[in-house]
Amino acid sequence: MLIPHPLLGPCDSSEFTYLGDARLIDRPDGMAEGAAAAFADYVYLRDNPAGVHRELWFHEQGDRSWLVVTRNTLTHEILGAELARDVALGGRGE
Amino acid sequence: MASADKDLAVADKSRRRIGGIHRNEAKKVRCAVRYSGLRVLIEGLTGHKGWRPLWRDPQPKPAYDYIIIGGGGHGLATAYYLARTFGKARIAVLEKGWLGSGNIGRNTTIIRSNYLLPGNEPFYEFSMKLWEGLEQEFNFNAMVSQRGILNLLHTDGQRDAYRRRGNAMLFAGADAELLDREGVRAMYPWLNFDNARFPIKGGLLQRRAGTARHDGVAWGYARGADLAGVDLIQNCEVTGFRIENGRIRGVETSRGYIGAGKVGVAVAGSTGRVMAMAGMRMPIESHVLQAFVSEGLKPTIPGVITFGAGHFYVSQSDKGGLVFGGDLDGYNSYAQRGNMAVIEDVAEGGMALMPMIGRARLLRAWGGIMDMSMDGSPIIDRTPVEGLYLNGGWCYGGFKATPASGYAFAHLLATGAPHDTARGYRLDRFERGYVIDEKGVGAQPNLH
Ligand SMILES: Cc1cc2nc3c(=O)[nH]c(=O)nc-3n(C[C@H](O)[C@H](O)[C@H](O)COP(=O)(O)OP(=O)(O)OC[C@H]3O[C@@H](n4cnc5c(N)ncnc54)[C@H](O)[C@@H]3O)c2cc1C
Numbered sequence: 001m002l003i004p005h006p007l008l009g010p011c012d013s014s015e016f017t018y019l020g021d022a023r024l025i026d027r028p029d030g031m032a033e034g035a036a037a038a039f040a041d042y043v044y045l046r047d048n049p050a051g052v053h054r055e056l057w058f059h060e061q062g063d064r065s066w067l068v069v070t071r072n073t074l075t076h077e078i079l080g081a082e083l084a085r086d087v088a089l090g091g092r093g094e
Numbered sequence: 095m096a097s098a099d100k101d102l103a104v105a106d107k108s109r110r111r112i113g114g115i116h117r118n119e120a121k122k123v124r125c126a127v128r129y130s131g132l133r134v135l136i137e138g139l140t141g142h143k144g145w146r147p148l149w150r151d152p153q154p155k156p157a158y159d160y161i162i163i164g165g166g167g168h169g170l171a172t173a174y175y176l177a178r179t180f181g182k183a184r185i186a187v188l189e190k191g192w193l194g195s196g197n198i199g200r201n202t203t204i205i206r207s208n209y210l211l212p213g214n215e216p217f218y219e220f221s222m223k224l225w226e227g228l229e230q231e232f233n234f235n236a237m238v239s240q241r242g243i244l245n246l247l248h249t250d251g252q253r254d255a256y257r258r259r260g261n262a263m264l265f266a267g268a269d270a271e272l273l274d275r276e277g278v279r280a281m282y283p284w285l286n287f288d289n290a291r292f293p294i295k296g297g298l299l300q301r302r303a304g305t306a307r308h309d310g311v312a313w314g315y316a317r318g319a320d321l322a323g324v325d326l327i328q329n330c331e332v333t334g335f336r337i338e339n340g341r342i343r344g345v346e347t348s349r350g351y352i353g354a355g356k357v358g359v360a361v362a363g364s365t366g367r368v369m370a371m372a373g374m375r376m377p378i379e380s381h382v383l384q385a386f387v388s389e390g391l392k393p394t395i396p397g398v399i400t401f402g403a404g405h406f407y408v409s410q411s412d413k414g415g416l417v418f419g420g421d422l423d424g425y426n427s428y429a430q431r432g433n434m435a436v437i438e439d440v441a442e443g444g445m446a447l448m449p450m451i452g453r454a455r456l457l458r459a460w461g462g463i464m465d466m467s468m469d470g471s472p473i474i475d476r477t478p479v480e481g482l483y484l485n486g487g488w489c490y491g492g493f494k495a496t497p498a499s500g501y502a503f504a505h506l507l508a509t510g511a512p513h514d515t516a517r518g519y520r521l522d523r524f525e526r527g528y529v530i531d532e533k534g535v536g537a538q539p540n541l542h
Contacts, residue, residue, distance in 0.1 A: 001433060012435070013433070014433075014435035017424075018424050018425045018540060019538075020379065020426070020538075020539070020540075021426075037525070040524065040525035041375075043468075043537050044377040044524040044525065044537055045375040046366070046375065046376065046377070046378065046379050047366075047370075047375060048366030048367075048370075048375075048376065048378060048379050048380055048426065049366075049367075050367050050380075050428040053426055055425070055426065071425075073380070073426045073427050073428050073429070074428050075429060076427065076429055076433070
């Protein structure tokens with residue numbers, strides 16, 4: 001799989017390590033009411049869709065940036081990649 | 095373990111019944127063929143005209159007491175024990191494709207009980223004992239071969255870890271031997287003992303481990319279940335659940351609605367997708383694992399070997415092909431095929447461990463979808479929906495578990511209580527902090 005890095009252009013996926021669902025950007029507030037349940041969900045439960053999936057990849061063998069890659073889990077087709085930083089600052093981690 | 099022993103005695107009794115009650119019952123359904131050497135001889139002399147299909151092809155009935163979703167190893171074994179051992183009736187297995195089209199027909203066939211943790215090891219040893227009597231139990235040649243598994247070690251730290259694991263295995267009634275370098279050399283002189291980075295310093299050997307014919311296991315359980323009256327319904331995809339007031343009523347399928355008293359889900363890599371239809375998110379990610387087989391070769395590898403310094407394991411099938419594999423591709427996937435980078439990594443692991451493998455040509459590669467759980471251990475439990483039960487999270491190691499998983503799931507469905515060896519496999523163990531994490535890598539499915 002080739003990941004279209006927004007700064008570096010196409011990079012081989014083997015340069016990256018994979019973390020998982022991009023929702024991991026939205027870390028719950030540990031001080032809020034019901035934080036324990038929110039963290040159990042956050043840490044352990046996944047949508048795990050068959051189809052389009054937004055996910056976190058770390059460019060470990062490259063510029064060490066975190067990307068949010070949009071990919072189809074049924075075909076492995078990659079539909080896009082953004083810097084995770086932009087996603088997090090834009091609050092679009094859902 | 096006392097109760098597991100009792101269960102083995104029960105399984106033993108039902109095995110003996112094959113010649114008695116059950117065969118008579120089966121005759122009502124159709125004339126059962128009992129397999130034996132004599133039978134093969136007679137058929138050979140009479141043009142093989144006496145063989146019959148292994149199971150019926152029934153139409154779905156409007157309702158069943160028990161519906162098992164998924165005709166893989168675990169679903170078929172569950173139906174088998176439910177009918178044979180727990181004496182239940184009105185059971186159906188619903189399979190979206192054909193029986194054995196999932197991981198049961200895609201794995202590298204290793205069976206072993208060399209786990210470390212108390213939540214796991216008694217369960218896998220129970221499974222190992224069931225394997226040892228399986229072919230007599232269901233009168234089918236599953237080619238169970240106790241050729242041994244050797245986990246190689248390359249550092250002093252690894253030796254300590256394996257010594258601890260071996261002791262944990264012995265505590266649970268399994269067998270384990272720690273071999274030194276010369277012990278390994280006596281078994282496999284052609285390994286690369288003096289690899290500069292990863293010299294072989296010994297290994298943990300389980301002699302009772304080995305391999306089994308994966309399709310044969312599915313077919314044996316399917317035939318046995320069919321003979322006991324279970325309806326095996328193929329090309330029947332479950333597309334939804336009917337749940338009323340928190341209780342399961344039945345399932346929507348591609349062949350119409352089917353009512354059910356209890357529903358057991360055993361769909362391995364599809365666990366997330368299927369449970370989502372019941373409105374549940376799972377502590378599971380689906381990942382692809384690849385496997386490989388070489389051209390057929392003369393016998394060279396009598397047992398199963400795992401490399402302790404990289405991702406590579408290998409055995410030789412009875413046809414002569416070297417069957418080997420390595421690590422997950424590492425990203426969510428439902429594609430049943432992987433990428434080149436992992437093929438390269440596995441090949442490098444093989445070359446580091448046994449350079450002679452470089453002379454063999456690769457024949458085939460394929461992938462299967464693993465239900466990777468958040469702690470690397472499975473789930474056999476009830477769910478918040480009354481009457482809906484879950485069997486999943488088998489990761490890349492569910493083949494060896496097939497007999498015990500089917501037995502424990504049938505136990506849960508039939509009695510409402512977990513089997514003694516499967517008590518730890520609760521769905522709520524994650525939020526409650528009782529994870530069973532053999533590798534200690536945390537909630538990161540692609541690292542288990
Ligand atoms: C490459 C590879 C190597 C492996 N090697 C080993 C090994 O050496 N040792 C070991 O112990 N384990 C191994 N495993 C793991 C093992 O194969 C699995 O853990 C185990 O087979 C899973 O249980 P199962 O047999 O019930 O799954 P499956 O055979 O996948 O059964 C699940 C069934 O559910 C069906 N299904 C899915 N959705 C629906 C639906 N909506 N309606 C109806 N039916 C549905 C599927 O079609 C499928 O037939 C390996 C797996 C792979 C892929």
